Amino acid sequence: MKLNMSDYTPEINPVAESFSLLSQSSRLLILLAIGENNACVCHLEAVLGMRQAYISQQLMLLRAAGVVKTERNGRHIFYSLTDPSWLGLIQQAAKLKGITLPEFELPCIEGCVYTPPDQS
Template identity: 40%
Template sequence: MEKTIIELEFAAKTLKLLGDKTRLTLIGLLKDQECCVCEFVEVLQMSQPSVSQHLRKLRDAGLVKERRNGQWVFYALNTSHETYPIIQQILEQIPDQKEKLTALEKAGLRIQCD
């Protein structure tokens, strides 16, 4: 399998975005599943506008995709982005964020945005 070389400018932009703890946490939460903005608000204990601003930066860079379902906005990792291999490597090196969503679910706070 041929290794893809990522342009330095794109790699630097991705690493700069993921240098923020909140955005890194968001990416970690999206590792295995899509999430709604309202779930991020609960997990991060941040205001919806603050969470949305971080997600906007990730979306504008192409690192995450958004899907609208009525009033709800769901986010997922953009696995086809050229810097996704960098994100994969980072996700392997940080603690799994899945337990935060599991704890939210156990507490009955996981929102069903259907």
């Protein structure tokens, strides 16, 4: 029996949706900035130079897709990757294209309860 493409569509659709989600450069930058840390929107705004509302919209999409998760600390919401493999996927794609990815250092933000690693 010969299978056609539609026989595989249900299984491959989630993968295609993940690549579609990651096809926007601002979302990739947000994920790279979060990296292996926790970050709130104020940190991402400081390192990426994007508007807070825009970052929040992108994080909402990433959270709905299961790429990032949240943790509340007082009035602050911190984002982290649900699985470090997301970061590895981005790094591998950059390697395949011969691209050096930017490295982000999250700053201390006055009024924020989060202290980035090596700054405590």
